[in-house]
Amino acid sequence: MNSEYILQMKNVTKRFPGVVALRDVSISLKRGEVMAICGENGAGKSTLMKILSGSYTSKEYEGEIWIDGKVTDFSSVQVAEACGIEMVYQELNVMLDASLAENIYVGNLPMKGIVVDYKKLYSDTAVMLKRVGLELDPKQRVRGLNSGQMQMLSIARTLSKSPRIIVLDEPTSALTDKETDILMNTIDDLRREGVSFLFISHKLDEVFRIADKVVVMRDGAVVYENDVKSVTEDKLVEAMIGRTIDNMYPKQPAQIGEEVLRVEHLTVPHPSNKGQNIVEDISFSLRKGEILGIGGLVGAGRSEVLSAIFGYITRGVTKDLYLNGQKVNIRSPLDAIKHGMGYVTEERKQTGYIWVHSIRENLTLACLDKIFPRGIVDKNTEKELADQMFERLDIKAPSVETMLVNLSGGNQQKVVVGKWLLSQPTILLIDEPTKGIDVGTKAEIYKIMNELTHSGVSIIMVSSDMPELVSMSDRCLVLSNKHITGELTGSDITQENVMKAAIAS
Amino acid sequence: MNKENSKGKAVFKALLSKNELGAVLPLALLLIVVAFVNPNFFSTGNIFDILRTASFTFIVAIPLTFLLSSQGMDLSVGAATSLGGVICGMTLKAGVPLPLAIVLALIAGAAVGTLNGILIIKSNLPAFIATLGTQYLVNGIIAIITNNLAISNFEGNFKQLSQYKLFDQIPMPIIYAIVLGIIGQFLLTKTRFGREVLAIGGNKETAYLAGIKVNSRRMVTFIGTSVFASLAGVLIASRFASAQPAAGTGTELSIMAGVIIGGTSMFGGQGTVIGSALGAILLATITNALILMNVSTLWQNAIYGLILIVALYVDKYRRKALSGE
Numbered sequence: 112m113n114s115e116y117i118l119q120m121k122n123v124t125k126r127f128p129g130v131v132a133l134r135d136v137s138i139s140l141k142r143g144e145v146m147a148i149c150g151e152n153g154a155g156k157s158t159l160m161k162i163l164s165g166s167y168t169s170k171e172y173e174g175e176i177w178i179d180g181k182v183t184d185f186s187s188v189q190v191a192e193a194c195g196i197e198m199v200y201q202e203l204n205v206m207l208d209a210s211l212a213e214n215i216y217v218g219n220l221p222m223k224g225i226v227v228d229y230k231k232l233y234s235d236t237a238v239m240l241k242r243v244g245l246e247l248d249p250k251q252r253v254r255g256l257n258s259g260q261m262q263m264l265s266i267a268r269t270l271s272k273s274p275r276i277i278v279l280d281e282p283t284s285a286l287t288d289k290e291t292d293i294l295m296n297t298i299d300d301l302r303r304e305g306v307s308f309l310f311i312s313h314k315l316d317e318v319f320r321i322a323d324k325v326v327v328m329r330d331g332a333v334v335y336e337n338d339v340k341s342v343t344e345d346k347l348v349e350a351m352i353g354r355t356i357d358n359m360y361p362k363q364p365a366q367i368g369e370e371v372l373r374v375e376h377l378t379v380p381h382p383s384n385k386g387q388n389i390v391e392d393i394s395f396s397l398r399k400g401e402i403l404g405i406g407g408l409v410g411a412g413r414s415e416v417l418s419a420i421f422g423y424i425t426r427g428v429t430k431d432l433y434l435n436g437q438k439v440n441i442r443s444p445l446d447a448i449k450h451g452m453g454y455v456t457e458e459r460k461q462t463g464y465i466w467v468h469s470i471r472e473n474l475t476l477a478c479l480d481k482i483f484p485r486g487i488v489d490k491n492t493e494k495e496l497a498d499q500m501f502e503r504l505d506i507k508a509p510s511v512e513t514m515l516v517n518l519s520g521g522n523q524q525k526v527v528v529g530k531w532l533l534s535q536p537t538i539l540l541i542d543e544p545t546k547g548i549d550v551g552t553k554a555e556i557y558k559i560m561n562e563l564t565h566s567g568v569s570i571i572m573v574s575s576d577m578p579e580l581v582s583m584s585d586r587c588l589v590l591s592n593k594h595i596t597g598e599l600t601g602s603d604i605t606q607e608n609v610m611k612a613a614i615a616s
Numbered sequence: 617m618n619k620e621n622s623k624g625k626a627v628f629k630a631l632l633s634k635n636e637l638g639a640v641l642p643l644a645l646l647l648i649v650v651a652f653v654n655p656n657f658f659s660t661g662n663i664f665d666i667l668r669t670a671s672f673t674f675i676v677a678i679p680l681t682f683l684l685s686s687q688g689m690d691l692s693v694g695a696a697t698s699l700g701g702v703i704c705g706m707t708l709k710a711g712v713p714l715p716l717a718i719v720l721a722l723i724a725g726a727a728v729g730t731l732n733g734i735l736i737i738k739s740n741l742p743a744f745i746a747t748l749g750t751q752y753l754v755n756g757i758i759a760i761i762t763n764n765l766a767i768s769n770f771e772g773n774f775k776q777l778s779q780y781k782l783f784d785q786i787p788m789p790i791i792y793a794i795v796l797g798i799i800g801q802f803l804l805t806k807t808r809f810g811r812e813v814l815a816i817g818g819n820k821e822t823a824y825l826a827g828i829k830v831n832s833r834r835m836v837t838f839i840g841t842s843v844f845a846s847l848a849g850v851l852i853a854s855r856f857a858s859a860q861p862a863a864g865t866g867t868e869l870s871i872m873a874g875v876i877i878g879g880t881s882m883f884g885g886q887g888t889v890i891g892s893a894l895g896a897i898l899l900a901t902i903t904n905a906l907i908l909m910n911v912s913t914l915w916q917n918a919i920y921g922l923i924l925i926v927a928l929y930v931d932k933y934r935r936k937a938l939s940g941e
Binding site for chain 1: 806807808809811812814815818819821822823824825826827828829881883885886
């Protein structure tokens with residue numbers, strides 16, 4: 112006990128090929144302190160967690176981690192655990208068919224000789240459950256619990272290991288208000304016992320309620336740090352978004368025409384929290400030649416909205432879609448394509464391209480009608496279409512026969528976009544158009560989007576990239592807490608307004 | 617990395633990108649070794665014998681090439697083979713004319729494939745276990761309806777189906793295999809169906825989002841596999857003039873090994889019917905060579921197992937090399 116700090120990160124830099132995820136990050140956490148970490152999507156929060164959990168070993172990054180005033184080599188997950196650091200992740204991670212007791216004490220079961228001491232297990236579990244406000248039988252199976260209860264169970268598991276430092280990642284996103292209260296009280300109790308917390312959250316009201324100190328991260332660096340008592344909400348928002356906007360968004364407004372698509376009463380179930388909706392009864396419309404931006408934080412349901420419109424997710428979805436005033440039924444991507452839609456998904460590798468196939472095969476995938484007249488390939492047409500798109504998008508590869516696996520992320524994205532251009536949609540849905548691609552390619556993607564709107568195509572664009580969202584959108588919707596919390600047009604589309612709507616509840 | 621090294625790597629990659637290589641190299645090696653040990657190997661009779669054996673394997677390997685390249689798999693093909701022979705044999709015995717008997721056998725095969733499809737596509741069960749289940753189910757049904765006795769002493773010209781030799785030289789199964797193989801290769805490389813199957817195997821979600829009818833295409837590959845397997849069963853029954861209840865037992869893994877070693881990826885997205893033909897020939901050659909070299913046939917299973925494992929390694933390594941790791 113020779114230092115007032117239980118944990119210090121000193122000048123930690125973590126690089127990925129082509130990207131710096133953490134840039135010279137230093138933070139110091141005192142005993143019994145709750146430190147909130149805020150930042151936009153992609154600010155580096157999850158990388159930070161992976162370093163503290165030992166998932167990225169000390170060889171994979173630069174900088175030092177000090178525990179109790181002594182430099183400690185975080186060479187494995189075990190070292191992190193031995194230092195008393197425990198993580199509570201946002202994604203629920205429980206064994207559905209095991210009992211509550213087994214979930215809490217997995218890997219750490221109380222033993223009596225060579226058999227499990229069930230009596231002690233169940234009595235210990237009862238204590239833990241009480242601590243997180245779960246009035247349930249320790250022998251009960253986890254299946255059947257709601258997501259809030261599962262989240263509390265994960266927290267109980269963490270507490271059972273008597274940690275000294277707890278890292279919470281968006282712990283309240285699955286919780287009801289009452290459960291949130293219980294969690295806040297539990298944190299308060301533990302803090303008095305000397306346990307320290309890193310509290311990662313988008314929700315500023317919670318930050319003000321529970322944290323002693325707040326750190327804002329942006330683009331992998333700590334940009335702001337202060338005692339919670341002496342900051343205001345406006346100051347935090349400013350710190351979260353305050354980057355300079357460079358001149359790479361050559362938005363050229365197109366002629367905006369009639370309404371082409373109207374979405375009414377769209378409800379989409381939450382992908383992981385059973386029984387909850389991620390968006391509920393939202394309605395909006397899209398006009399010819401328009402880029403409609405959709406902003407919001409991760410988990411606000413933006414991607415789910417696009418997937419539901421396109422018929423990619425259908426289970427539990429209710430929606431009324433009108434194309435040019437006509438009601439249409441879209442129950443599968445095939446239906447959507449027949450109605451002139453295209454969808455560039457966020458996860459290129461999982462849902463965008465086929466990595467063992469060539470550029471040619473990927474580009475023509477959504478227009479097989481054209482290249483297989485009567486079911487048999489027309490090689491000339493295929494080659495022509497592929498070559499044409501290859502040149503138009505300036506894809507950097509030896510030839511159209513190069514496999515996607517050998518392309519850079521930016522060029523892969525061009526191929527995915529090209530695939531939908533070849534299907535000649537009138538409505539294009541794009542989720543994170545420039546995620547993980549270099550600056551030069553970004554500008555080219557924007558150029559293509561401008562060309563499309565000028566030719567009368569309408570675009571719905573989901574983006575977490577604030578400058579992109581603000582400068583490319585003709586109109587911008589913001590989703591938060593299942594609803595549209597902002598609709599911005601013209602000069603009202605600013606980073607401040609989007610961020611304010613995105614954290615509204 | 618120095619220049620020479622990277623150049624060498626490039627050549628190696630180019631070689632690996634020829635998917636069929638996995639079958640060609642060992643085949644060539646084997647031929648050289650056997651030729652030294654026993655020159656009789658290259659007699660016309662022996663060559664046709666090998667090709668005939670390979671034909672039965674290959675006829676099942678054709679649809680299996682589609683199935684594996686769409687990331688499917690089927691352990692019930694051996695059972696479907698036995699079923700095809702048995703149904704054809706039993707209906708013939710009951711006085712059903714030959715063409716109708718063959719159609720009934722193929723319908724029985726289609727039923728097995730449909731069951732597989734429903735279990736795997738509609739109910740989302742893992743293909744490995746589900747088709748293992750149908751394998752046992754079908755073998756059980758065969759045992760019940762045949763009392764585990766072979767059906768033989770056919771009247772008429774059922775035998776001629778497989779035993780007739782074109783120009784007194786070429787056994788008919790080879791002709792069937794060549795014709796079906798050409799159709800298969802055409803289907804896989806030149807038609808929309810083939811492109812869709814490969815796309816599904818390469819990335820099911822991407823294919824679905826591009827408007828491909830993923831479930832219906834997968835269903836066709838499962839049904840096709842069982843139908844071709846039952847056809848092979850009919851031909852095998854004709855070849856031996858006897859429908860054995862266990863005619864196809866144990867063939868499922870060796871056929872799959874042949875397909876994989878021929879260059880079709882277990883991971884989906886890539887397939888070649890020509891490679892599967894080479895794979896089937898390789899396996900038939902090994903069996904034949906073992907006999908000619910006086911190695912006990914007891915070794916056969918061990919060697920097939922070894923080949924399957926090696927084929928999987930080659931497949932995995934090929935993938936890695938392609939991704940530039």
